[in-house]
Amino acid sequence: MQRTLIVVHALGLMLVVFSAAYVIPVASSLIYGDYTMLLDFLLAMVWTFSSGVLMWLLTRHHKGELSIRHGYLLVATMWAMMPAFATIPLLMMIPGLSFTDAYFETMSGLTTTGATVLTGLDSMPPAINIWRHELNWLGGLGIIVLAVAILPLLGVGGRQLFKAETPGPMKDSALTPRIAETARNLWAVYLAITLACIAALKWAGMDWLDAVCHAFSTMGLGGFSTHDASVGYFNSPLIEFVLIVFMLLSVVNFATHFMAWRGRSLAAYRDDLEAFSSWGLILGSCVGVAIFLRWQGVYPDFWTALRHASFNLVSIATSSGFATVDFAQWPIFAPMWMMFLACTVASAGSSGGGIKMIRTLILIKQAGREFVKLLHPNVVNPMKIGGHVVSNNIVFSVLGFIFLYFMTTVTLTFVLLISGMDYISAFSAIVACINNFGPGLGTVGPAGNYQGLTDFQTWVCTFAMLIGRLEIFTVLILFTPHFWRR
Numbered sequence: 474m475q476r477t478l479i480v481v482h483a484l485g486l487m488l489v490v491f492s493a494a495y496v497i498p499v500a501s502s503l504i505y506g507d508y509t510m511l512l513d514f515l516l517a518m519v520w521t522f523s524s525g526v527l528m529w530l531l532t533r534h535h536k537g538e539l540s541i542r543h544g545y546l547l548v549a550t551m552w553a554m555m556p557a558f559a560t561i562p563l564l565m566m567i568p569g570l571s572f573t574d575a576y577f578e579t580m581s582g583l584t585t586t587g588a589t590v591l592t593g594l595d596s597m598p599p600a601i602n603i604w605r606h607e608l609n610w611l612g613g614l615g616i617i618v619l620a621v622a623i624l625p626l627l628g629v630g631g632r633q634l635f636k637a638e639t640p641g642p643m644k645d646s647a648l649t650p651r652i653a654e655t656a657r658n659l660w661a662v663y664l665a666i667t668l669a670c671i672a673a674l675k676w677a678g679m680d681w682l683d684a685v686c687h688a689f690s691t692m693g694l695g696g697f698s699t700h701d702a703s704v705g706y707f708n709s710p711l712i713e714f715v716l717i718v719f720m721l722l723s724v725v726n727f728a729t730h731f732m733a734w735r736g737r738s739l740a741a742y743r744d745d746l747e748a749f750s751s752w753g754l755i756l757g758s759c760v761g762v763a764i765f766l767r768w769q770g771v772y773p774d775f776w777t778a779l780r781h782a783s784f785n786l787v788s789i790a791t792s793s794g795f796a797t798v799d800f801a802q803w804p805i806f807a808p809m810w811m812m813f814l815a816c817t818v819a820s821a822g823s824s825g826g827g828i829k830m831i832r833t834l835i836l837i838k839q840a841g842r843e844f845v846k847l848l849h850p851n852v853v854n855p856m857k858i859g860g861h862v863v864s865n866n867i868v869f870s871v872l873g874f875i876f877l878y879f880m881t882t883v884t885l886t887f888v889l890l891i892s893g894m895d896y897i898s899a900f901s902a903i904v905a906c907i908n909n910f911g912p913g914l915g916t917v918g919p920a921g922n923y924q925g926l927t928d929f930q931t932w933v934c935t936f937a938m939l940i941g942r943l944e945i946f947t948v949l950i951l952f953t954p955h956f957w958r959r
Contacts, residue, residue, distance in 0.1 A: 477543075477546075478532045479532075479543065480543050480546055480547045480550065481528055481531075481532045482528070482529060482532035482533070483547055484525075484528055484547065484550060484551060484554065485524075485525045485526065485527070485528030485529035485530075485531075485532065486525065486529055487525070487551055488521055488522075488524055488525030488528065488554070488555075488558065489522055489525035489526060489529065490525075491521060491525070491555055491558065492518050492521040492522035492525060494607060494611060495514050495515075495517055495518035495521070495562075495604075496518075497603060497604075497607050498510070498514045498562070498600040498601075498603045498604040498607070499511060499514045499515060499518070499600075501599050501600045501603045501682075502514060502599075502600045504599075505598075505599045505600070507598055507599070507600060510562075510566065510598055510600040510601070511600075513562055513565045513566055514562055514600060514604075516561075516565070517558075517561035517562045517565070520558070520561060521558045521561070524558070542956065545947050545950055545951070545956075546951065548943065548947055549939075549943060549947055549948050549951055552583070552584075552939060552942065552943060553939065555579075555583055556576055556579035556580040556582075556583055557576060557579075559579035559582070559583065559604075559608060560572060560575035560576055560578075560579050562600075562601065562604055563575045563578060563579065563601070563604075566598065566601055567591070567601070571928070573928045573931050573932065574590045574924075574931065576935060577590055577923065577931050577932075577934065577935050578590055578591060578605070579608060580935050580938050580939060581695075581697075581911070581935075581938060582605055582606075582608030582609050582612060582695065582697060583608050583609075583611065583612040583942075584612055584826075584909055584938040584939060584941065584942035585609055585612045585613055585693045585694055585695035585696075585792070585824055585826070585909050585942070586695070586696075586794070586826075586905070586906055586909040586910070586911050586938045586941075586942075587609070587690065587695045587696025587697050587793065587794035587795075587909075587910070587911035587912075588794070588905065588906060588911045588912070588917070588922070588923050588934070588938070589697065589911075589922050589923065589924075590922060590923050590924045590926075590931070591922070591924075592701060592922070592924065593701070594698065594699055594700055594701050595699070595700050595701060595706075597699070599682055602682070602686055602699045603682075603685070603686060605686075605697050606685070606686040606687075606689040606690050606695075606697050606699075607689055608695075608697075609689050609690045609693035609695025609696075609697050610667065610689035610690075610692055610693045610695075611693075612693055612695065612824075612942070613663065613692055613693030613694065613695065613723070613824035614659060614660060614663050614693075614727065614824055658731050659727050659728070659731065662727050662730045662731045662734060663692065663727060666692060666719070666722060666723075666730065667688055667689070667692045669719075670688035670691055670692060670715075670719045671684050671685055671688040672684075673715045673718075673719070674687055674688055674712065674715055674716075676715075677709065677711045677712045677714075677715045678707070678709055678711065678712060679707070679712065682699065683699055686698070686699050687699070687704075687716070688719075690793070690795070691716055691719045691720055691723060691793065692719065692723055692824065693723075693824050694720065694723050694724065694791050694792050694793040694794075694819075694823070694824045694825050694826075694909075695793065695794070695824075695911075696788070696793045696794025696795050696910070696911045696912075698795065703795050703796045703797065703919070704716065704784070704788075704795045704796065704797050705796060705797040705798060708797075710780060713780070713783075713784040713797060716784070716788075716795065717783060717784060717787050720787050720788060720791045720793050721752060721755070721787065721791070723791065723793075723823060723824050723825070724751055724755075724790075724791040724792075724818065724819050724820060724823050724824075724825045725742070725745070725747075725748040725751065725752075725820050725823055726745065726747065726748065726820040726821060726822035726823055727822055727823065727824075728822050729741050729742060729745045729748055729820075729822075744859065745820075745859070746834065746858060746859040747820045747821065747830045747831050747834065747859075748820055750818075750830050750833075750834060751818045751819065751820055751830045754814065754817075754818055755786070755787060755790050755791070755814065755818055758786055758790065758810065758814060759779070759782055759783040759786050759787065760779070762782040762786055762807050762810065762811075763775060763778040763779040763782040763783065764778075765804070765806065765807060766778040766781075766782055766803060766804075766807060769803075769804050771803055771804070781797060781798050781800075782807070784797050785797060785798065785800045785811070786807075786810075786811050786814070789808075789811040789812065789814065789815050789910055789912075790811060790814035790815055790818050791815075791818070791819060791825055791910075792815050792819055792825040792826040792827060792908055792909050792910035793910065793911075794905075794910045794911030794912055796912060796919035798919075799918065799919050799920040800919060801914045801915070801918035801919060801920065802920075808914060812901065812904055812905070812908075812910075812913075815827055815904075815905075815908050815910045816828050816904070816908050817829075817830060817833045818830055818833075825909075826907075826908045826909030826910060826941055826942065827908040827909070827910075827941075828874075828875065828878060831858070832871045832874065832875065834858055835856070835858065835863060835867070835868060835871045836871065836872075836875065838856050838857075838858065838863075839856065839868055839871075839872075842854050842856060856868060874944070874945065874946065877945050877946070877949065878907075878945055881907065881937075881940065881945060881949075882903055882904060882907055885903045885907070885933055885936075885937050886899050886900050886903045888933050889902060889903065889930055889933055889934075892927065892929055892930050892933070893927075894916075894926075894930060895915060895916070897914050897915040898913065898914065898915030898916045898917055900913075901913030901914040901915060901917060901918075902915075902917045902923070902926075902930075902934055902937075903933075903934070903937050905917065906934045906935075906937035906938045906941060907937045907938070907940065907941035908941055909938060909941050909942055
């Protein structure tokens, strides 16, 4: 009971921190003179802040260091609670929007999935679009990591939170000795690249609103847009090129960006096998898919094929989810290959979703070790990645994760099939949500959205987004008997 109250105490503090996120849409309401929106966002801020303060006051005598067990409970609970509070402005401002759809939209934003149930984005009030895209941006590196930089100042330790939230199997490595300093450094890099992205998009031809919103989505690899036609609305090769560059930056471990900045050298990228593998596979696939589309006669020349293949493939592979064309109409190999890349190429420590490239590399290395063991049963063959030895504990953890990943994908796909959804739509919706890249195929393809789903199907996809963002273990461990035993 004592530990549970400590979790509630931390939740209250984090809601207080989250209430500060409303400052940006409040400011945009003032800039655009939309005072009705201003009052609604101020009210949402007060409700969120007051709820956090109330939780904090009721448990103010229950401070302490969180155990690993309660770190996982706090992370999962907070990621389920934040979208609920984020729905407040949407429910007040969008007529006829149900809580189910509003929660799906905010969960999609905070998990950086980018799937949407909304239409009429072109005429949406600026403050609402700013709020949706800010959720993408905040979710990109993780609100929990942001809170880790603040909560130690308030008397709540953060190392367990960081371990539970940080993606990938190599999460125990730190940039600095103090976890709060590590979180602040990651956010500083994240903010700096975001500002550069805003400036580049404005230079490429976007207005300030579109530039800020799309920079937020790009850095979070979230894929929300201010237009129903997504990036295809602009029909600008220059804008597409700028977004490609920053999506490729965002798919790399932000620790690598920090090391490159601190060392004033690009050597950090050269030494990062994960980044090298991700970029190589993505760029090679762009050329390969462009050749395939030209060969199939989808586009009249190679350069047109390369333009559309590059942007849409990079967008899906990095789990961003922007689109310039309806790639679901391409020959099936191309969109299926793009979805496969979305499952594998994002780096641990990036804002991307999926299995992560480091796990893919570990699986490939482990397969090689098994071949060697078959030929030389007594050989000592430690696994090395990037010059570092990977312990067997990490290998076993990765194998367990992959099993749960595929079983969860299959199970949730069957759940959608039982609910009446067709196979292509059901499978692609779950793959898109659990890997946090948004558009799927069929009824949830890039030419449509998730608006046509039933409430039950919407909640299934919402759950898939949550477990995908928290990398399955963090959520599913709460459903095991061992977690609740003393």
